[in-house]
Amino acid sequence: MNTEKKHKLEITKAKESKIDSVDFNNLSFGRAFTDHMFSCEFKDGKWQVGKITPYEPLTLDPSARVFHYGQAVFEGMKAFKDQDNQVWLFRPEDNFNRINKSAARLAMPEFPKDIFFEGLTELLKLDDAWIKNTKGSAMYIRPFVIATEPAISASPASEYKFMIIMSPAQAYYAGEVRVLIASEYSRATDGGVGFAKAAGNYAAQFYPTSLAHKEGYQQVIWTDSNSHEYLEEAGTMNIFFRINDTLITAPTSDRILDGITRKSVIQLAKDNNIDVEVRPIKVEELVNAAKDGSLKEIFGSGTAAVINPILGFKHKDFKHELPKQEAPYSAFFKEKLNAIQYNLADDPHQWRYKI
Known part of the structure; x- marks a missing residue:
């Protein structure tokens, strides 16, 4: 392996690529990973020199605080390759800002912007061949931070590891999705960490979601923890409701993730003269709209699926199937977003970031 220094990074290239062992026509989401990874250690009160090395397992002390106190945050991003083989990111500065916001909430050190973008850019350049320009293909990017200090006293760690790993992805298809509206369990509470992409948020969802699976539902729409009256998020996605021709989504708070796809959908709705309301919405309002026929669509938004109808x-004893729409908003927004992400349309809000 050859090690070279580039600006603030040390780069050690893999001796050979494992790309030929991957079937790009039959990818399972988040299972295959590229040849390289980025890492940076936080020690002695500061971030050290960032490194790009061959993808390999980590060695951590069993007492590393991440295992005992859950100091772990992450992000989900994608890179897209256009027909000229140019690579683009979508709103990466939002991801950078959000991971630091998540880290601060868990008493973890924020990461420097210049090292983040340099590490990410060099990583994408090194593993460029893994990014395909076929329709629906993308590179899923997972930045994350974990507490690595070997100590089991209940306090914030003094040592951390920031990493970026990447996984090639095809067009995401979750199959038919029906949801159970929560009336007992909660995803987040006031004053908690619901707005952060903290690893524990997702672990806490697994059990109630498994109960929903047993009833034949693929996801849970979470409600407020105080009364279970207000609709908040769906599974790992933000959620939109179309009542007549108005799009409604809950406002962000310390319980609801400030989704980047969510923000993009809201802006695209405004750009295309679609009525959009960001306001609290009660379960009762949704049920009544379903009963009187004014509920047209529900869809989730997020990085992996973009838009998921x-x-x-x-909800409790009430069941409802959504009517099929001739021109669904969900398809409209997914097409608009994909066109921007793959450099097929104008980008008036400058969401694309060229690698």
């Missing part, structure tokens, strides 16, 4: 829902 929801076919039906259940």
Whole structure:
């Protein structure tokens, strides 16, 4: 392996690529990883020199605080390759700002912007061949930070590791999605970490979601923890409701993730003269709209699926199947977003970032 220094980075290239062992026509989401990874250590009160090395397992002390106190945050991003083989990121500065916001909430050190973008850019350049320009293909990017200090006293760590790993992805298809509206369990509470991409948020969802699976539902729409009256998020996605021709989504708070795809959908709705309301919405309002026929669509938004239509829902004893739409908003927004991401349309808000 050859090690070279580039600006603030040390780069050690893999001796050979494992790309030929990957079937790009049959990818399971988040299972295959590229040849290289980025890492940077926080020690002695400061971030050290960032490194790009061959992808390999980590060695951590069993007492590393991440295992015992859950100091771990992450992000989800994508890179896209256009027909000229140019690589683009979508709103990466939002991801950078959000991971630092998440880190601050968990008493973890924020990461420098210049090292983040340099590490990410060099990583994408090194593993460029893994990014395909076929329709629906993308590179899923996972930045994350974990507490690595070997100590089991209950306090914030003094040592951390920031990393970026990458996984090639095809067009995401979650199959038919029906949701159970939560009336007992909660995803987040006031004053908690619901707005952060903290690893523990997702672990806490697994059990109630598994109960929903047993009833034949693929995801849970979370409600407020105080009364379970207000609709908040769906699974790992933000959620939109179309009542008549108005799009409604809950406002962000310390319980709801400030989704980047969510923000983009809201802006695209405004750009295309679609009525959009960011306001609290009660379960009762949704059920009544379903009963009187004014509920047209429900869809989730997020990095992996971009837009995920929801076919039906259940709340307590009430079940409802959504009617099929000739021109669904979900398809409209997904097409608009994909066109910007793959450099097929104008980018008036400058969301694309060229590698």
